[in-house]
Amino acid sequence: MLRNVTLASMALALGAMLGQVSADDGDQELLATAQQLFKPLPADFATPQRMLTAEKVALGRQLFFEPRASLDGTMSCAACHQASLYGTDGIPKSFGVQNRAIPRNAATVLNTAGQFVQHFGGNRQDVEEQAMRALLSPLAYGNPDYATAMAHLKAIPGYAPLFAAAFPGTADPITAENWATAIGAYERTLVSAGAFDRYLGGDTAALPPQARRGLGTFIATGCAGCHNGALVGGTMFQRFGITTDYWTETHSTAIDKGRFVDTKNDADLYLFKVAPLRNITRTPPYFHDGSVATLPEAVRVMAKTQLGKDLEAADIADIIAFLDSLTGEIPQHFREAPILPPGSFVALPVK
Amino acid sequence: MLRNVTLASMALALGAMLGQVSADDGDQELLATAQQLFKPLPADFATPQRMLTAEKVALGRQLFFEPRASLDGTMSCAACHQASLYGTDGIPKSFGVQNRAIPRNAATVLNTAGQFVQHFGGNRQDVEEQAMRALLSPLAYGNPDYATAMAHLKAIPGYAPLFAAAFPGTADPITAENWATAIGAYERTLVSAGAFDRYLGGDTAALPPQARRGLGTFIATGCAGCHNGALVGGTMFQRFGITTDYWTETHSTAIDKGRFVDTKNDADLYLFKVAPLRNITRTPPYFHDGSVATLPEAVRVMAKTQLGKDLEAADIADIIAFLDSLTGEIPQHFREAPILPPGSFVALPVK
Secondary structure, eight states: OHHHHHHHHHHHHHHHHHTTSOHHHHHHHHHHHHHHHBOOOOSOOOOSSSOOOHHHHHHHHHHHTOOTTSTTSOOOHHHHSBGGGTTBOSSSSOBOGGGOBOSSOOOOOTTGGGSSSBSTTOOBSSHHHHHHHHTTOTTTTOOSSHHHHHHHHHTSTTHHHHHHHHSTTOSOOOOHHHHHHHHHHHHTTOOOOBHHHHHHTTOGGGSOHHHHHHHHHHHHHTGGGTSOBTTTSOSOEEESOSSSOHHHHHOOSSOOOBTHHHHOOGGGTTEEEOOOOTTGGGSOSBSTTOOBOSHHHHHHHHHHHHHOOOOOHHHHHHHHHHHHTTOBOOOHHHHBOOOOOOOOOOOOOOO | OHHHHHHHHHHHHHHHHHTTSOHHHHHHHHHHHHHHHBOOOOSOOOOSSSOOOHHHHHHHHHHHTOOTTSTTSOOOHHHHSBGGGTTBOSSSSOBOGGGOBOSSOOOOOTTGGGSSSBSTTOOBSSHHHHHHHHTTOTTTTOOSSHHHHHHHHHTSTTHHHHHHHHSTTOSOOOOHHHHHHHHHHHHTTOOOOBHHHHHHTTOGGGSOHHHHHHHHHHHHHTGGGTSOBTTTSOSOEEESOSSSOHHHHHOOSSOOOBTHHHHOOGGGTTEEEOOOOTTGGGSOSBSTTOOBOSHHHHHHHHHHHHHOOOOOHHHHHHHHHHHHTTOBOOOHHHHBOOOOOOOOOOOOOOO
């Protein structure tokens, strides 16, 4: 957590400086500060360990929209991560197969691969692990085992050549590992750059005046202490509720113990991954449990619980103008549904 | 039913003629016969009573993908009618809100507006009635009343201007009737023309030789007696199981009484709408209950139960080559998800 404190202190110090310079100078100062705290989005989230190929991405795109690998043939990644809703489902908490209640909100899939871990509790290391384990999660795809999940795909003749093209030189490429690699490859291309990236590139006019003012307020208030990097979040864990228990402000109907749920380590009590704020104005409701429906209220809650501050309505409006500049273009290969190989879903006996 | 008999007799007579002409003449004879029985798809299914406007279609497209007008925020038209699966969901029988089991298969939304009635039992007059009643159906959107359904939409600020643009000059345009009109307008544009339409336009080479042979077999066998018109079906009711009870061939796990379920009229026992065959090779599983997973088996069952014929495997293969020519282009404004106005789904109290 040392790094968090350092960043937060720096943000506050830089924020204080902003009050002392003229408007024009201020624009350049603000840009310089923002360039320190944030980064433009990359073209994709490939890594040396996770190289992308056109075949892997194309297969992963199909598998992302594919419902027939789930227990009852109804669940796909796209079911909860809808392009129409900027990669979310618009409801506080999602549902898996057979209407099973998921205890947390479905975060957007846009830019998600750029985070240091996946899920609100950080219990998935990367998008590949997330995709693979979703196949068996009772609250997601609900398969009894990987063999059953893959048997569904093997029953659709069109998939064999697609897996063979994406994973050449293997005898039986329809595996859960390859499913995960392909979906991960696709998700690593779901990047939504926008006005803020142009701003960080030096085009200060890419942000309207209120958004720039809001950026200054965002930094001066201390938000950027945790919400930083290319995703404006997704770089660290943080306790939700530093100065106030979060549920007193969110009115959550259930208290979620955060990372503690997985680790059972007291130090992880109420620790959550800091949410990326890219596309945040388009992805209500807010927080791990979707307990807050609107962004002004979410910003108020954050300032109150994390920084002990009561923000003025005008400051909240400015911050939201800034946050709106984090809205990006939805990649066309997400908005446009791929055509899936035909084949009836056939329920398989559960051992 | 007089019209059906006339068409069926004509189809059989024309089919018999096909055996008596030379190959080249046969191509033109076959085309002429096909032009009598079938029609190219129109550009859209607008009618004088259901005129389309760009604003209505655009709004309808958004509402088609909109899950937040349902009881729990999970059900949209697009949930069961996925562009990836040619407007179907790939499972035998679909599920509504809260995993409620729908007793019938989700037919494709492509070209559906061109049918004489909607639903397998024909209990919806047109796509508008279908959309409107889905809002309240316990097995679809599950709303307790139209006011609740519309309250969900009114809670999303972005919808007011869209409804106002589509339905100008009305004080409160967010109504269930307008919801239905808009979705209907969109569905009336979901037309998927393809090779068969080019063939009917005179380009005999648009169909490969096996498909043309299959077309001849389709007509000669008597299939076109019921499967005719622009949709190659969707023009009449017919008893499923004329020469054999259907369930002895489909091995259906439940016996569905068809149109009788709604009318309680003995004459409607086992009567179903004749399914359109457009895109049929892309939309398994088959029949009202999705009881048959593959098309060769579905063609066999049809010939057996409707015409008392045992088709040879080669004839079935030819017929399927013809049916594949009924696959069309999926309209881009269906494949590409619209962007919906942001807003959290908020569960409303059910009175």
